[in-house]
Amino acid sequence: MKVAICPRCGADGIKIGITSLPDSDEAYEQYCCLKCGHGFMLREEDSDCQEIIRGADADIMRP
Ligand SMILES: [Zn+2]
Numbered sequence: 001m002k003v004a005i006c007p008r009c010g011a012d013g014i015k016i017g018i019t020s021l022p023d024s025d026e027a028y029e030q031y032c033c034l035k036c037g038h039g040f041m042l043r044e045e046d047s048d049c050q051e052i053i054r055g056a057d058a059d060i061m062r063p
Contacts, residue, residue, distance in 0.1 A: 006036065015029055
């Protein structure tokens with residue numbers, strides 16, 4: 001499971017989905033912190049695991 005550091009408390013947040021802005025082609029990953037419950041988003045290109053993200057995208061977009 002893909003995780004990212006929560007910007008509020010520094011604990012691990014789990015990836016809960018991907019969303020894209022209506023006025024942009026940029027995709028954002030949505031995360032929810034396991035410790036404090038804070039929700040946050042990261043731009044895909046900011047991730048340090050882009051190959052893993054592409055794999056996840058392929059899974060989600062599979063019909
Ligand atoms: Zn947190």
